[in-house]
Amino acid sequence: MLHIYKSGAGSGKTYTLVREYLRLALRHEEAFRHILAITFTNKAAGEMKTRVLDALEGIARGEPRYEPLMRELCERLETDVATLQKKSESTVKRMLHEYADIAIGTIDSFVHRLVRMYAADLRVDYSFGVEMDKESLLNETVDELLAQAGDKNPELTKALVEFAEDRITEGKGWRIEHELTYLGIELFNDEARPFLNRLKNLQYSDMEQVRLMLKEKISQFNNRLKKYGSDAMKYISDAGLTAEQFRYKSSGIYGFFEKYAGGYHPPEPLGNTRVKEAIKQDKWGDEVPVDLQNTLRDIYQGIEALWAKNGSEYRLCQLLYRNFYALMLMADLERTLERIKKDKNILYIGDLQHKVYDIVRLQDTPVIYERLGEWYDHILIDEFQDTSLLQFRNLLPLIENALLKNKDNLIVGDAKQAIYRFRGGEVAQFISLPRIYGSERDSQLRAREVVIHNFSKKPEFLNRNFRSREEIINFNNNFFDAVLKCNGEIIRTAYANHRQENGSGKKGGYVNIVFIENNERAETSDADAGHTHTLEAIQMSLAKGYRYRDVAVLCMINEHASNVAAYLLRAGVPVVSSDSLLLNQSPQVNLIIADIRMRHQPGNLLYRLEWVRTLFNCSNENVPFDRINWHLAINDFQLQVAALANLELEVTDRYESSIPDRILRVARKYQIDFSDPFVQFFLDEVVAANERFGMRVEEFLEWWDTAGCKKSVVCPENTDAVRIMTVHKSKGLQFPVVIFADAWGEISPRKKYYWSEWHGNNPIHEKMPIVLLPNNKTIEQTPFADLYNRERASAMLDAVNLLYVATTRAEDALFIFTTATNSEIKDVNSYQALITKALENMFGYDGGASVSLGEFPQANVRKNETDVAIKVEPYRPSRRLLHEIGARWRPEWIMSRNTLQRIEKGNLLHEVLCAIRYAGDEEQVIHRYRSFAGGAWEAKWEEIIKGIVYHPELAAYFTNQWRVVNEHRIICGSEVYIPDRIVIQTDDCVIIDYKTGEPDKNHETQLDVYASVLTRAGKNVRKRILIYTNTLLIKSW
Amino acid sequence: MVMERFLQHVAKRIFDMHGRDMSDTLVLFPNHRSLQYFLHELTLLKSEALIAPHVYTLDDFMLKFQPYTVADGMELLVAFATALKKTYGEEIMVDWLQHAHTLIDDFDEIDRQVENRKKFFNDLKNFKSITSLFSKDDNSEFASQYRLFWENIDKLYEAYQEELKTMGKGYNGMLLRYAAERADELAHNCDYIKQGYAVGFSGLYRCDEIFLNWLGQKFPLHFYIDADAWYCRDAGHEAGYFFRKYSSLYRVNVNELPEYLTEGEREIEIIGVPRLTPQAHVAADILCNRWNITNEALSETAVVVTDTRVLHSLLFALPENIEALNITMGMPASDTSAYGLWESLRSMLLHAYQFSESRGLSQLYHSDVLSLIQNKLLSSTFSPFKTDKLQAEIYKNNLAYISVPYIIGILGQETADVFTLPATAHEVPGYLLNIFRRVLQACLKDTQIARVQKAIEAEACMRIMVILEGAKKLTEHAPNISPAVLLNLLHKQIRQIHIPYAGEGFDGLQLMGLQETRALSFRNVIILTANEGTLPPGKHLTTHIPYRLRKEYLTTYQERNSIAAYLFYRLLHRAERVAILYNTEPDELGGGEKSRFVLQLEKELAPYLKKGSIRAYIHQPLITAAKTPTPIVIPKTSVALQKQIALLTGKGLSPSALNAYIQCTLRYYFRYIAGIGEQDEIEETPDAATIGEAVHYALEQIFLPYVGRVAPVSELHKHLNDKKQIEGWIYEKLKERFDEISLQSGKNYLIYRSCVKLVEEFLLKHFEVLETNEKSNKYLHVEALEQTLTAELPVGELVVKFNGRIDRIHRSAGDVYIADYKTGKHSTLLKITDDTFPDELDDPKNAKAVQLLLYAWLYRKQYPADNSDIVPGIYWLQQPDKELSTLQTGKSTGVVDDAMLQIFEKKIKQWVSAMLNPEIPYMQTDDEKRCKYCEFQQVCNRA
Known part of the structure; x- marks a missing residue:
């Protein structure tokens, strides 16, 4: 069966999911392998794993806090506690050891594994990398596309030039990279994918016809308007009148016609109220004769009729024309992007879903499982409201397969918390369940829908809130009721049944809404009144016994989060935030960057200046600017500045090595403290990104400017510090005190472009397969108005949901800071308007500076959490670099390899001899070495070898009378000796050594040493033999 | 009590059994490192002298007597x-x-x-x-x-x-199987062996197993295994998997195994640390501060690195008192200049082949060329003077693509073989070999480089050359191979190169990978990056064989994870102090999960510990607020003042200098006093200034023939009909700054086209206006083009100079028009009213008004006899439908009268006095909005 839970915030979604997981996992030991639990983020996956394992462990040990869960499970599994505990114990054990088989993860990581498994089949190289950063991919794509302009690509060049020229005519400047990048974002948009695929067949020649057609239509329309205008002007001047005689002169009806006559449109195509006064109320001006009025009114009506009849098409043509080259270039961008990905052997993270879609389309689910090595009977999906169309489409076959086997599946979600539309999340999928959204357009989906529908239980609502105190629950219930009153259909559907009961029974609670005056909210960060309110709220919490870690500051915008963090840190409040402790705030990090930048372009004085500034920043001293000569040679320049700063600097350039190595080198140069978290995290980011830039300083600096500088220090969760995060990141979390610090801003359509099929027939249609419109209010005046209106409604739902997520995070106290709306609210198109309006609806809020409900409760002191703060004692790092450890210095090896001959000749013969143990071995050994040595083999060696093996004096030692040990270690204390050959008979032995050179006294000494060592090892050395291989001279004693 | 090391124990036992001559004994090991440590243990026995046993790794022993060698x-x-x-x-x-x-x-x-x-x-x-x-x-x-x-x-x-x-x-597998299947044929090779030992084995392949079984039949073969009862007894514990599987081969009785893990007196710390690099720091802190490792204890200490990315920072962070160090992993090639050279060459080739159709192979991407000439290995074979010159040229001329002849022209003919790219894949290996040979010879001769570095670079070069030599053969056998595929295959090989370190052998701190810890024993152990996916490696396996078949015939991730589990737990057997560090931060595709082994320790082992302890915590980095940088204040010292005076009385003030001063005195200082200009970064396209220059030039050329006379529209119109002419002018101007080739394609080409368009669009509309004017008898009389007007103004004791270069001065219906062409965005000009003039000029948003007023003032000063009305204004080139934009002066045509100019002159004096006032320092503006487009925003921390 498919169980669908629709729930509100704090209603125990994850608890439900964990309980269901446990119920399924506890049926038998292997069961957990067949449960696929999908969470939205990796972090959530990690938490769910921990919760599952902890619960199992807790149940096994019979911990009291798991009692309710135990009862529920016993009931559902129809078993007794003792059995449950035993089962839990064996299950947790299995899970701990077959950990990789626990399938709790994100859809992306699941899909990633699937793609790797099918890599070759999808024509992807196995070692493909996954690129997360679409910005850098896009920049590269645009650069490459532009680089293709030129005589060899006339059509592309024409499109680009026209595109650039259009921008210039429109006054947008010549920086078309920016425009193209903007365009390129669509390449990563799932929704655009089917349309993009159809663009691939676009012909430049067809498109040129379309363009002319559009142009023609636009100018036809304009000419007709112009004709009306000049007709009117002609009548007026024939009547001997000028602007002077008309009411409002040039800004009234006269100006209206004058504009059209001049080929322009008045700002309102049918005239403003002044124009309408003339037409509707006959207020033309006293000196305008009535018959002229009538003539002009006729003309006006002609204009009106023209707009009514063709206006919408005209607007459409305008928009299409404006976007014309964009559409053409989109196809080129797509091609370029694909090539880049292929060349670099990477996939964009979003591609994974598309790749898997190819797999699930081609193969049956059981076959996929077979390849993968696992199968899933139960699919449990959390946060379903943020699932994208494609993600769901990829999961559907798995769910269908499980349902057909009559297994339990589970989907949990909350349409009110759908806030990831910008990443492709489609909330309608959740709202439609158990119907499948979009099935009306897809027969395969319809077939799946039948299965899903037949196996679905009626959606259940989880309506008890266990998280917040009463006052907060009540506030949210009433607040969103009030919000509903000012909004449309889609929001009402999502918010049906939104009211919650108090599940925990916790009473009290505090809500405080502050309306900040706009002028108070100055733009410079420190003077920002919002910040002081935040600080006050934190101090208030502390006063009530809360700790820093109990407080979360939520922001809508990263930048604001960053400002708040900086402000609070300066005010002495400890802060944890992934968006705010930016690496580029660190003077040390900046000094490293400045050094590398300056050395990279020594002639650039600006870089010198930046370096000087960061250098002095680190020591917090003023720069003696007037004493610096900026124009010296770079080394002298550095020495000069170093002297002014009382530093000793090594200024010569060292051997180039990898970027991380170079950075460490620079860090050493300035004695930078490596224990500084900023420096550590900086290096960490560099190491992680190093693959991308390899050795290239330029790319490194570019990476830093675009991506690196936005990275921040990461703090672990349990630090006692105020958490600052975006509302998006707060989803799924809860805090005793929540401060929503910037509940203000526009609510407007977010899409950049609108893609659509054509409706109805249109001559353009045949040549131009699809419609691409830029985000612009005038879409409302085209046949595609519904696209725009739908987007506007979605944007409103996004906004309301964002508010919902933010206001439902709080357990005990909730602060909302918004801005005061000074004039009367006509359109609810901003957060502040929405909040104000809702509060008016709720209890007749009338513009006060703040509203508060309930009492700020005293904190419950939690005893079982202990703070662990580990202080790192200072120590002196060695600051060794990898290079300095050094390789084994082997010049001989190098010389021999230099000619790419593996082994030196003398050594080769030596090696052959040491491979021979007994007479008779030599044939095989020679054979082996001859083929191995190739050209290095010398014919005479065979003779030499045989000469030795069968030499009358030596032959005895090559018989199996003796045990032979070649090149064998003799250990004496810590010394090791390796004679070439020893032959042993119980306690007797003979030492043999091969030499290539001339006889030498030292050789004998060497053998004597061997002999004495062997004697100490308990052997009687019967003989020592030196064999000079070149001459076959034998010396023995 | 110090526990005996595993290999120490084995060495003692074998020595005790066989005495000083062990030459009839075979000892097999799973890897080289354990073999060497065993020999080392023999030396530590301090026996007077002994003949070592025959020691081999199992693989080597099996490969030794083959007719084939490993490729x-x-x-x-x-x-x-x-x-x-x-x-x-x-x-x-x-x-x-x-x-x-x-x-x-x-x-x-x-x-x-x-x-x-x-x-x-x-x-x-x-x-x-x-x-x-x-x-x-x-x-x-x-x-x-x-x-x-x-x-x-x-x-x-x-x-x-x-x-x-x-x-x-x-290949290895093939030859090992050969050995296992034909062991009997090879039997005579081990007839000298009386007995054998296999030490430290755990997992085996089928062919190993067959071979060991065979050996066991030839002579007594004893297995020394290092396993613990805790995980062997437990049928579900992966660490004991192989001992249970091979219990009959190894003759393991799980009930007789030692209980190291539960009985041992051992302190285990499990520390969560965010990310990789901070782990290095924590590890160093433990070694230095908490464990206080002395030099004698170094050799008993191992730092196990499961993710080599941490190596750099670890080495850098290690405490100073650690003198001896042994790294078993080898230095990744990617840390050498030789590899950097390969990367640069590869990138250059790939780029070139990618665009070879549109561009040919004779144009190279600037950043490829830059990274090549900046490579120290390669550039040491060039003349440094010439590479500097090339680099400077690239930056100066904004070269995005550089033609090969141009490069060789600067660097010299001897570099031709580097920049003349091979036309086909077949020529690629030879081309590359040639470069590396050249570089290697230079490196060996170079006396400047430190010896260690030389060794590394030379070694890396050699290894790359070996691969390239092989690539030559490959191209012979794969005639259809494309350069991109070849480079990709080569890259896979070259990326894997590791260069062994010269270490301290057995004496120093041991920095090792998990595999290398096999059979070794350390009293102090630090394990880094104990995360799922790294330790154990997890589920991912690169293979073409579907899972079910792997499961049936081959190995799967389960075996791999079992090996890792065993190695992990084995490390703990004899350790006294253990610190296990893991990354707390998940990344987007998984990872960041602490290792299951850590969970197992916490949840399973901890309850059974008889002695010792397990402690887990999260490391907290200590964050301090970044200090707010001190504001920049430059006092007017005598030196500074001197420079200021020199500027005012020498070069003089231009409108832009004056405006810079009004906007921000610090910006003015940097630009005009210190002489630090706009950045000189390489622009792949011309910057705004260059475009302006080109467009100005074309407009100047058009009006040039009419200087001093009337320019009738009828004549001017011909310029519009002759597009070539405008194109020619623009091209001529752009050529001065850019390489011609780069103008013919890519961004620069688009810019070129855009400039032309800009001029054409402007002229089209401008001529319309002129035409209308002519109809009412207002003719355009061109006075001057690109003329510099100068004036002097006494301020205090100084005579301050002013100058301004004016795009166009013309006369029409008696008035003088001073026109400035602007390519930037259109904006409305200041409305001058009595109340606010001239104070509002202090607001930088009125910079254009200051410029226009200064032009008018200069004109009046230079031509005092001319008493025509002056109309200064701007032509917005991007808004060609606009007539000359003028100041809103209250006069209908935008005339600036003498009264205004007098007020303005006072204002100028005021500014100049402030410039000369030693009490007023140069400092950052308070209004951060002004910093938005300032090139010094980084310097001021206003970005």
Whole structure:
């Protein structure tokens, strides 16, 4: 069966999911392998794993806090506690050891594994990398596309030039990279994918016809308007009148016609109220004769009729024309992007879903499982409201397969918390369940829908809130009721049944809404009144016994989060935030960057200046600017500045090595403290990104400017510090005190472009397969108005949901800071308007500076959490670099390899001899070495070898009378000796050594040493033999 | 009490059994490192003297007596390419050649593990997820190639082996299987052995197992294993998997195994640390501060690194008092200049081939060229003077693409072989070899480089050359290979190069990978990056064989994880102090989960500990607020003031200098006093200033013939009809700054076209206006173009100079028009009213008004006799429908009268006095909005 839970915030979604997981996992030991639990983020996956394992462990040990869960499970599994505990114990054990088989993860990581498994089949190289950063991919794509302009690509060049020229005519400047990048974002948009695929067949020649057609239509329309205008002007001047005689002169009806006559449109195509006064109320001006009025009114009506009849098409043509080259270039961008990905052997993270879609389309689910090595009977999906169309489409076959086997599946979600539309999340999928959204357009989906529908239980609502105190629950219930009153259909559907009961029974609670005056909210960060309110709220919490870690500051915008963090840190409040402790705030990090930048372009004085500034920043001293000569040679320049700063600097350039190595080198140069978290995290980011830039300083600096500088220090969760995060990141979390610090801003359509099929027939249609419109209010005046209106409604739902997520995070106290709306609210198109309006609806809020409900409760002191703060004692790092450890210095090896001959000749013969143990071995050994040595083999060696093996004096030692040990270690204390050959008979032995050179006294000494060592090892050395291989001279004693 | 090390124990026992002559004894090890440590233990026995036993790694022993030798990576590829060609023909070869590495690995394991290969390949060919990937009637090229490939996979396997055999070579698996299957033929090679020992083994391949069994029949073979009862007894514990599996071979009785883990007195710390690099720091802190490792204890201390990315920072962070150090992992090639050279060359080639159709091979991307000439190894073979020159030229001229002749022209003919790219894949290896040979010779001769560095670079060069030499053969056997595929294959090989470190052997701190810890024992152990996916490696396996078949015939992730588990727990056996560090931060595709081993320790081992302790916590970095940088204040010292005066009385003030001063005195200082201009960064396209220059030039040329006379529209119009002329002017101007080739394609070409368009659009509208004016008898009389007006103004004791270059001065209907062309965005000009004039000029948003007023003032000063009305204004080139934009002066035409100019002159004096006032320092503006487009925002922390 498919169980669908629709729930509100704090209603125990994850608890439900964990309980269901446990119920399924506890049926038998292997069961957990067949449960696929999908969470939205990796972090959530990690938490769910921990919760599952902890619960199992807790149940096994019979911990009291798991009692309710135990009862529920016993009931559902129809078993007794003792059995449950035993089962839990064996299950947790299995899970701990077959950990990789626990399938709790994100859809992306699941899909990633699937793609790797099918890599070759999808024509992807196995070692493909996954690129997360679409910005850098896009920049590269645009650069490459532009680089293709030129005589060899006339059509592309024409499109680009026209595109650039259009921008210039429109006054947008010549920086078309920016425009193209903007365009390129669509390449990563799932929704655009089917349309993009159809663009691939676009012909430049067809498109040129379309363009002319559009142009023609636009100018036809304009000419007709112009004709009306000049007709009117002609009548007026024939009547001997000028602007002077008309009411409002040039800004009234006269100006209206004058504009059209001049080929322009008045700002309102049918005239403003002044124009309408003339037409509707006959207020033309006293000196305008009535018959002229009538003539002009006729003309006006002609204009009106023209707009009514063709206006919408005209607007459409305008928009299409404006976007014309964009559409053409989109196809080129797509091609370029694909090539880049292929060349670099990477996939964009979003591609994974598309790749898997190819797999699930081609193969049956059981076959996929077979390849993968696992199968899933139960699919449990959390946060379903943020699932994208494609993600769901990829999961559907798995769910269908499980349902057909009559297994339990589970989907949990909350349409009110759908806030990831910008990443492709489609909330309608959740709202439609158990119907499948979009099935009306897809027969395969319809077939799946039948299965899903037949196996679905009626959606259940989880309506008890266990998280917040009463006052907060009540506030949210009433607040969103009030919000509903000012909004449309889609929001009402999502918010049906939104009211919650108090599940925990916790009473009290505090809500405080502050309306900040706009002028108070100055733009410079420190003077920002919002910040002081935040600080006050934190101090208030502390006063009530809360700790820093109990407080979360939520922001809508990263930048604001960053400002708040900086402000609070300066005010002495400890802060944890992934968006705010930016690496580029660190003077040390900046000094490293400045050094590398300056050395990279020594002639650039600006870089010198930046370096000087960061250098002095680190020591917090003023720069003696007037004493610096900026124009010296770079080394002298550095020495000069170093002297002014009382530093000793090594200024010569060292051997180039990898970027991380170079950075460490620079860090050493300035004695930078490596224990500084900023420096550590900086290096960490560099190491992680190093693959991308390899050795290239330029790319490194570019990476830093675009991506690196936005990275921040990461703090672990349990630090006692105020958490600052975006509302998006707060989803799924809860805090005793929540401060929503910037509940203000526009609510407007977010899409950049609108893609659509054509409706109805249109001559353009045949040549131009699809419609691409830029985000612009005038879409409302085209046949595609519904696209725009739908987007506007979605944007409103996004906004309301964002508010919902933010206001439902709080357990005990909730602060909302918004801005005061000074004039009367006509359109609810901003957060502040929405909040104000809702509060008016709720209890007749009338513009006060703040509203508060309930009492700020005293904190419950939690005893079982202990703070662990580990202080790192200072120590002196060695600051060794990898290079300095050094390789084994082997010049001989190098010389021999230099000619790419593996082994030196003398050594080769030596090696052959040491491979021979007994007479008779030599044939095989020679054979082996001859083929191995190739050209290095010398014919005479065979003779030499045989000469030795069968030499009358030596032959005895090559018989199996003796045990032979070649090149064998003799250990004496810590010394090791390796004679070439020893032959042993119980306690007797003979030492043999091969030499290539001339006889030498030292050789004998060497053998004597061997002999004495062997004697100490308990052997009687019967003989020592030196064999000079070149001459076959034998010396023995 | 100090526990005996495992290998110490084994060495003692063997020595005790066989005495000083162990030359009839064989001892086998799983890897080289354990073998060496064993020999080291023998030396530590301090026996007077002894003849060591025969020691081998199992692999070496099995490979030793073979007729074939092990092929290197490139040889394997060559053989594989040949086999592909023979099996499938040339068409599909290249496609699958890219998967060669994975297929070769799969074959290797098949040989080690599968006894009935015929059956295996049959199953593989019929495997459903392979056969059903494309529908039967899918006849696309890929589908049919795909089917062809899998239907003949066994033939490929055979052909590959044949190919290698004819070379006298083999890959490991193939040769190990050979040894296992034909052990009897090789038997005479070990007839001198009376007894054998196998030390420290755990997991085995099937062929190892067969071979060891065979050895056991030849002579008494005893297994020394290092295992603990805790995990061996437990049937579900992966660390004991192999001991249970091979219990009869190893003769393991789980009840007789030692209980190191539960009985040992051991402190285990489990520390969560965010990310990688901070772990290095925590590790160093533990060694130095908490454990206080002395130099004697170093050799008993191991830092186990499971993710080599942490190595750099670890080494950098290690405490100073650690003198001796041994790194077993080898330095990744990617840390050498030689590798950097390879990367640069590869990138240059790839870029070049990518665009070879549109651009040919004679134009190189600037950043490729830069990174090549900045490579120290290569540039040491060039003249430094010349490379500096080339670099400067690239930056100065904004060269995005650089032609090869141009480069060689600067660097000299002797560099031709570096920049003349090979036309085909076949020539690529030779081309590269040539460069590396040249570089290696230079490196060996170079006396400047430190010895260690020289060794590393030379070694890296050598190893790359060996691979390139192999690539030569590959291209012979794969004639269809594209340069991109070849470079990709080479890259896979070169990336894997590791250069062994010269270490302290057994004495120093041991920095090692997990695999190398096999059989070794340390009293102090730090394990880094104990995260799922790294430790153990997790589920991912690169293979062409579907899971179910792997499970049936080969190994899966379970075996890999069991090996890791065993190695992990074994490390703890004799350790007294253990710190296990893991990354707390998840990344987007998984990772960041602490290792299951850590969970097992916490949840399973902890309750059974008899002695010792396990403690887990999260490391908290200490964050301090970044200090707010001090504001920049430059006092007017006598030096500074001197420079200021020199500027005012020498070069003089221009409108832009004056405006810079009004905007921000610090910006003014940097730009005009310190002389630090706009950045000189390489621009792939001309910057705004260059565009302005080109457009101005074209407009100047158009009006040039009319200076001093009337320019009738009828004549001017011909310029519009002759597009070539405007194009020519623009091109001429842009050429001054850019390489001509770069103007013919890419961004620069687009910019060029855009400039032309800008001029044309402007003229079109401008002439319309002129035409209308002519109709009412207002003719355009051109006075001057690009003229510099100058004036002097006494301020205090100084005579301050002013100057301004004016785009166009013309006269029409008696008035003088001073026109400035602007390519930037259009904006409304200041409305001058009595109340606010001239104070509002202090607001930088009125900078254009200041400029226009200064022009008018200069004109009046320079031509005092001319008493015509002056109208200064701007032509907005991007808004060509606008007539001259003028100040809103209250006069209808935008006339600036003398009264205004007098007020303005006072204002100028005021500014200049402030400039000269020693009390007023140069400082940052308070209004941060002004910083938005300032080039010094980084310096001021206003970005």
